[in-house]
Structures are given as C-alpha cells and as structure tokens.
Amino acid sequence: MTTATVTTDMSAERVSELDNSHVFHSWAAQDLFNALPVVSGSESSFTDYEGNTYLDFGSQLVNLNLGHQHPRLVRAIQDQAEKLATIQPAFANDARSELARLLAEAAPGALNQVFFTNAGADANEHAVRMARLHTGRQKVMSMYRSYHGATTTAISMTGDPRRWPNDQGDPSVVHFFGPYAYRSAFWAADEAQECERALAHLEEQIILEGASTIAAIIIETVVGTNGILVPPAGYLPGIRALCDKYGILYIADEVMVGFGRTGTMFAVENFQAQPDLLTFAKGVTSGYVPLGGVLISDAVRDSFATTVYPGGLTYSGHPLGCAVGVETFAIFEDEQILEHTRQLGDEVVAPFLAGLADKYEVVGQYRGLGLLWAIELVTDRDTREPLVPFHPTAEQNEPMLKISAACKAAGLWPMLQQNRIHIAPPLIISEQDLRRGLEIIEDAIKEI
Structure with a gap:
C-alpha cells in the first residue's frame, strides 16, 4: 500500500516528470510530445510555471467560450x-x-x-x-x-x-x-x-x-x-x-x-x-x-x-x-455575450483580416463569422497553392511551425491547422486583448 498525496505546489519539473511517465496523450507520438505545464488561467489567458502568460486564441479546444475561471x-x-x-x-x-x-x-x-x-x-x-x-x-x-x-x-x-x-x-x-x-x-x-x-x-x-x-x-x-x-x-x-x-x-x-x-x-x-x-x-x-x-x-x-x-x-x-x-x-x-461576439467579429476581426489580405501576398483568403475565423496561407495567390500541403510532414510544416513559435514568443497561444491560422478566442475577450492578439499574428506572418 502507498499513500496518495494531492499537492498544489508541485514544481514544473515534477509535473512534467509525472506527465511524461504516466499520462498517455491523445493524437500524439508519446516519446515525441512534451506538454507545457500550466499553473493557472484567468479570463482570456493562461500562465505556465515560468510565469509566461499566453492569450488563448484557440479557447483551448474551441470550448472555453466564457474564459478561464469565470467566477x-x-x-x-x-x-x-x-x-x-x-x-x-x-x-x-x-x-x-x-x-x-x-x-x-x-x-x-x-x-x-x-x-x-x-x-x-x-x-x-x-x-x-x-x-x-x-x-x-x-x-x-x-x-x-x-x-x-x-x-x-x-x-x-x-x-x-x-x-x-x-x-x-x-x-x-x-x-x-x-x-x-x-x-x-x-x-x-x-x-x-x-x-x-x-x-x-x-x-x-x-x-x-x-x-x-x-x-x-x-x-x-x-x-x-x-x-x-x-x-x-x-x-x-x-x-x-x-x-x-x-x-x-x-x-x-x-x-x-x-x-x-x-x-x-x-x-x-x-x-x-x-x-x-x-x-x-x-x-x-x-x-x-x-x-x-x-x-x-x-x-x-x-x-x-x-x-x-x-x-x-x-x-x-x-x-x-x-x-x-x-x-x-x-x-x-x-453579459450580453452574443452581442459582444458579433461586435468583435464584425468591427474588429473582419476589418483587421481584410487589412492583412491587402498587405501580404501569403494571405490567400480569410473567412468566418462571430469569433471563429481562418486565415488561409498560400505560396501563390494565383494558383492558390497552400503554404504547406494537406497533411504535411514535419519538414513540410516548417513555415507554420515558425508562425507558431513567433506567436508563442510574443505571448499568444495560436490555433494552427494545415495551412491555416484559426482565430477562436474566448467570447469574453476584451477588444484590447483581441487587437493585441491579431497584431501578434500579423507580426508572425511577417516572419515568413
């Protein structure tokens, strides 16, 4: 018999050690995957054990509609x-x-x-x-x-x-x-x-x-x-x-x-x-x-x-x-969530993405409504060849990995799928945080 102890003050190293030893992760090659230890969340952001805070632009798995830790x-x-x-x-x-x-x-x-x-x-x-x-x-x-x-x-x-x-x-x-x-x-x-x-x-x-x-x-x-x-x-x-x-x-x-x-x-x-x-x-x-x-x-x-x-x-x-x-x-x-969502989609996201399409040839198309949008990235606007192929290998996916790394370094956790950047923050996100996240995405697009 062993005694189980639940503790709230584990170190990041201990959390990772236990995760790697005992947690079998979905959609992952177990030996090639390392989960980021997260210690807390608040509204539209979450924080790791190093004190890095990230805007959650995927609402975790597009489920965190009312944000982290809504009281x-x-x-x-x-x-x-x-x-x-x-x-x-x-x-x-x-x-x-x-x-x-x-x-x-x-x-x-x-x-x-x-x-x-x-x-x-x-x-x-x-x-x-x-x-x-x-x-x-x-x-x-x-x-x-x-x-x-x-x-x-x-x-x-x-x-x-x-x-x-x-x-x-x-x-x-x-x-x-x-x-x-x-x-x-x-x-x-x-x-x-x-x-x-x-x-x-x-x-x-x-x-x-x-x-x-x-x-x-x-x-x-x-x-x-x-x-x-x-x-x-x-x-x-x-x-x-x-x-x-x-x-x-x-x-x-x-x-x-x-x-x-x-x-x-x-x-x-x-x-x-x-x-x-x-x-x-x-x-x-x-x-x-x-x-x-x-x-x-x-x-x-x-x-x-x-x-x-x-x-x-x-x-x-x-x-x-x-x-x-x-x-x-x-x-x-x-909290008038539906009205807030429509307003941010119509007045912030849509015009911002229109501006990206005007400035960057790599943006082939943007589309969405509410707070659910995609930026489709291409190597050629005329042929519409995607920036990375359907179901890319790790090597083929390098441009998207660069975008991901740039976003995370700037404090945004992005949602990337194939050759697309998805935008799906919590519906309670402030206009200020939404604009900051979109600007981080633009800076990441500049990287490629």
Missing part, C-alpha cells in the same frame, strides 16, 4: 456539489430539468427534448443511433472536410486524416464534398454556383447510394477544424429540402459552433435551417465539466414514445455539468 461558473459547480454532487439519470434532477428547458427554448424549431451525453463524440454517436432507429435505415452521409469525434461511428464520419488509421470503424458511412468555393471541387466561379453544384453533387450521390438506405446527413453547421468553412447562402436550406425529399434526417453538429461561437446561440440560426437533431457540447459548460447532448425533434422523440430507446450513459445529465450549463445561459444574457 460564476466556478460558483455554480461549488453550489451544486454542496447540494447534490451526483444522481443517476433515471431520477429527475432540478439542474438537469432546467437546462433541458433552456436548451429546448433556445433551439430553433421543434427540438423540444434533450438526451444528455458526456461530450460531443458520444452526442454524435447517439444522434446517428436515433436516426437509424427512427428511419429503419443504416447509411449516414458526412463531408470529407469534417470532424465529428474519435469514437467508432464518429471517427468514421470524420473526413480529415485522423480517420485514416481508424478506417476499420463504421462501414456504412459515405462521404461527400461540401461547399468550399476557394478550393472548389466543382469548378464553381462564385459562392452561388458553388452552392448549386454542391447540392446537385450531393443529390446525385444520394440517388446512386440509394435514398432508401440513407438514415441521415450530418453536417458541421460551420466546418470547424477542417477550415472554418462558412456555408454559402442557401446551402443548408438546400440540405433540408433534400432530406425532406428523400426521407432522410438532417443532423446539425454544433459541438464546436454552438453556444455563441458564431454570434448566435446556435449557428443554424445564421442560415435559416431546421435540423431534425442537433448535437452540442464544448461551450455549454465552457469545458468546466464534461457535458454534451442531442436536441431531438418531436417526430424523432415520438419513435420512442412506447418503444425503449436502447442507449444510455451513467453520467447522462450529470448535475455538476447541468448546473454550469444553466449558469452559462444566465451569463450569456447578463
């Missing part, structure tokens, strides 16, 4: 823990019930019930399970440029290179090309033509796959990690129309873009699209407690009115997470 979220956890720390999902709980009400009222259309999960991946897994049981069909369609999670069906639906080592997963997933006018797969001349051709491509694929075999189409409302791809006007209503035409369910994956990230509570509000199922996680608690879920239409819910839904989780609707979710809604209203 009201911390208090919500403390108050709930003192009242009732946990209760299994077969019992009714006030925090769970109230969060479900708030979610249903905020969601578009008739998404009136919530199945709570632990995170985004299992939310997508359960949404697909519901769609399959509701329709009696098996296939699911998703975009090549997408990320839906790392569990079996979720990683199969994912379109990026993280799927490749996991392709022994769900064989009933079919991928298609979504709209991406800057690198159009359809030789489109503009956004309108891209929308039209992308929808025509998808409909043809539905027909050839057999519409009667397809349960659902799942789409990130704004594609996140794989490009910050904002759908052209008419695309998501076109998806809705195709789903109605062929009896397919439309699943909106809002794990990353929900809870204010695009300037509306749910991103589909920007595009006048009504999904049958909507998945969420991340911003519902800003990551303070793991929580996710599926918002369910009345029609899908009624499939399980007298038939048992064959799924569940021990921590479904955990009271600590739900209490934070309830407080999140209150903070959004009291």
Whole structure:
C-alpha cells in the first residue's frame, strides 16, 4: 500500500516528470510530445510555471467560450456539489430539468427534448443511433472536410486524416464534398454556383447510394477544424429540402459552433435551417465539466414514445455539468455575450483580416463569422497553392511551425491547422486583448 498525496505546489519539473511517465496523450507520438505545464488561467489567458502568460486564441479546444475561471461558473459547480454532487439519470434532477428547458427554448424549431451525453463524440454517436432507429435505415452521409469525434461511428464520419488509421470503424458511412468555393471541387466561379453544384453533387450521390438506405446527413453547421468553412447562402436550406425529399434526417453538429461561437446561440440560426437533431457540447459548460447532448425533434422523440430507446450513459445529465450549463445561459444574457461576439467579429476581426489580405501576398483568403475565423496561407495567390500541403510532414510544416513559435514568443497561444491560422478566442475577450492578439499574428506572418 502507498499513500496518495494531492499537492498544489508541485514544481514544473515534477509535473512534467509525472506527465511524461504516466499520462498517455491523445493524437500524439508519446516519446515525441512534451506538454507545457500550466499553473493557472484567468479570463482570456493562461500562465505556465515560468510565469509566461499566453492569450488563448484557440479557447483551448474551441470550448472555453466564457474564459478561464469565470467566477460564476466556478460558483455554480461549488453550489451544486454542496447540494447534490451526483444522481443517476433515471431520477429527475432540478439542474438537469432546467437546462433541458433552456436548451429546448433556445433551439430553433421543434427540438423540444434533450438526451444528455458526456461530450460531443458520444452526442454524435447517439444522434446517428436515433436516426437509424427512427428511419429503419443504416447509411449516414458526412463531408470529407469534417470532424465529428474519435469514437467508432464518429471517427468514421470524420473526413480529415485522423480517420485514416481508424478506417476499420463504421462501414456504412459515405462521404461527400461540401461547399468550399476557394478550393472548389466543382469548378464553381462564385459562392452561388458553388452552392448549386454542391447540392446537385450531393443529390446525385444520394440517388446512386440509394435514398432508401440513407438514415441521415450530418453536417458541421460551420466546418470547424477542417477550415472554418462558412456555408454559402442557401446551402443548408438546400440540405433540408433534400432530406425532406428523400426521407432522410438532417443532423446539425454544433459541438464546436454552438453556444455563441458564431454570434448566435446556435449557428443554424445564421442560415435559416431546421435540423431534425442537433448535437452540442464544448461551450455549454465552457469545458468546466464534461457535458454534451442531442436536441431531438418531436417526430424523432415520438419513435420512442412506447418503444425503449436502447442507449444510455451513467453520467447522462450529470448535475455538476447541468448546473454550469444553466449558469452559462444566465451569463450569456447578463453579459450580453452574443452581442459582444458579433461586435468583435464584425468591427474588429473582419476589418483587421481584410487589412492583412491587402498587405501580404501569403494571405490567400480569410473567412468566418462571430469569433471563429481562418486565415488561409498560400505560396501563390494565383494558383492558390497552400503554404504547406494537406497533411504535411514535419519538414513540410516548417513555415507554420515558425508562425507558431513567433506567436508563442510574443505571448499568444495560436490555433494552427494545415495551412491555416484559426482565430477562436474566448467570447469574453476584451477588444484590447483581441487587437493585441491579431497584431501578434500579423507580426508572425511577417516572419515568413
């Protein structure tokens, strides 16, 4: 027997030693990865053991919408823990019930019930399970440029290179090309033509796959990690129309873009699209407690009115997470988070990035909305050749590594993906800190 001691005053060296010895890190070669020991966080920044403070321009994993150590979220956890720390999902709980009400009222259309999960991946897994049981069909369609999670069906639906080592997963997933006018797969001349051709491509694929075999189409409302791809006007209503035409369910994956990230509570509000199922996680608690879920239409819910839904989780609707979710809604209203997000996106980020595009040939395109943006870097504006290739090797990725190093040296922790710089700071960031972060990014671009 050994005695375990929890201490709050470890040295950075001890933290790293234990991490390297015992923590198995995701998406990493274990012997080639060294995690930065972080000692504290506050609002839009976090601090390491050396006293270096970094602006968090990725909101950790685009989940820290209300920033580090928001006192009201911390208090919500403390108050709930003192009242009732946990209760299994077969019992009714006030925090769970109230969060479900708030979610249903905020969601578009008739998404009136919530199945709570632990995170985004299992939310997508359960949404697909519901769609399959509701329709009696098996296939699911998703975009090549997408990320839906790392569990079996979720990683199969994912379109990026993280799927490749996991392709022994769900064989009933079919991928298609979504709209991406800057690198159009359809030789489109503009956004309108891209929308039209992308929808025509998808409909043809539905027909050839057999519409009667397809349960659902799942789409990130704004594609996140794989490009910050904002759908052209008419695309998501076109998806809705195709789903109605062929009896397919439309699943909106809002794990990353929900809870204010695009300037509306749910991103589909920007595009006048009504999904049958909507998945969420991340911003519902800003990551303070793991929580996710599926918002369910009345029609899908009624499939399980007298038939048992064959799924569940021990921590479904955990009271600590739900209490934070309830407080999140209150903070959004009291601190006018949506208005703040839209203002910073429209009045600070968009004009600043327009200026970058005017000054630097390496900036091929910028795009986004709210506080979710991408700067796409190229070696040639005419050919649009990316600064680094798709899925680059470490050697090929050197220009992006230089950008990363320059940002960190100046006090900003960047979010870099492929040949892109993503901008996704906490929604509570001040205009001053946002401008400072953008200026650091500009200085880093100058390095290359």
